[in-house]
Amino acid sequence: MLISTSDLNSLLNNSNVIIADTRSFKEYSEGHIPGAVHLDLFAFHWIDTTKQGIENFNNQTQNLLSFLGVTAEKKVVFYDIISGMLAARGVWMLMYFSHDNTSMLDGGITKWKKENLPLETKPNGFKPSKFKGKINPEIISGFEYIKDNLDKITILDVRSTGEYNGSTIRAAKSGHIPNAINIDWNQNINKDGTFKNNEEISKMYDYPKDSEIVTYCQGAYRAANSFLVLKKLGFKNVRVYLGSWGEWGNKLELPVEK
Structure with a gap:
């Protein structure tokens, strides 16, 4: 990847x-x-x-x-x-x-x-296709799946500490999904912008490789980054919560922790 x-x-x-x-x-x-x-x-x-x-x-x-x-x-x-x-x-x-x-x-x-590799400024046009593809439901999660499995899955909140503990508010409610563990996605990245090596990363994600893990953030962008890191480490069962806190934190009936 x-x-x-x-x-x-x-x-x-x-x-x-x-x-x-x-x-x-x-x-x-x-x-x-x-x-x-x-x-x-x-x-x-x-x-x-x-x-x-x-x-x-x-x-x-x-x-x-x-x-x-x-x-x-x-x-x-x-x-x-x-x-x-x-x-x-x-x-x-x-x-x-x-x-x-x-x-x-x-x-x-x-x-x-x-590395002084080539650059250009002229825009390039798209060459559209009729993309089909086959949906892989194993790598996505919705809010109901998390709600029904709160005690069975490992939930990774990859937002900042402030978003996680509720001091930074970006939805109707602040805090995090119950039982979620906070590992900020920025910790995946070296100072030069590349991914850290597997040895460094695996110390942060010290879970059995067959664990079921769901990543989330505010809008499932940072969560996608942590998803790739987990797949890079060999985790088999990883999902991205597509709605993330933008959905969960605005659904008043869903539980939160601070």
Whole structure:
């Protein structure tokens, strides 16, 4: 799920590779990896995980991936400023549609620029496809699944300490999902923007590899980053709570802890 700068540089002229820049359009227009298209994934918040809400998310995501031009034979690489949450969200979305030939650029454009690799400023257009994909329900969670399994699953709150303990309020209610453990997603990342190595990361996520783990944050972007880290470590049963605190913290009937 990770690709190095040198490996991506060797694929720049490969017509079977789609490179998606997930930063803002301003950042993209000031310089991007040659051939990259712009896809600001932060525009696609989703905080409804009712049955209908998930169906709507599936349809929207399928349309988005069709717009991006994904087909079965394409390799899709997402990049961010660092090994960040937007690129991670893109990788998770493709894995959710069982398209495993997808990667995040480790270190993002920060590492790319540091190595003086090529950049361009001209925008690149999409070449849309009719993406189908097969939904993988094993890597997504809605609020009902968590509510029904609060005592059976490991819940990782990957937000800041303030969001977790309730001193930072970003919904109708503050605090965290009962039993959730706080491991800030920023701890996944080295100072240079790359992912920490497995030895360092595994000390933070010291759980049996067959544990069922659900990650969440405010809008399931940071949670996607921690999802990728857990998969990198070999955890088999990891889900992202799509609605995250944006949904849970605004549903007054759901329990919270501080």
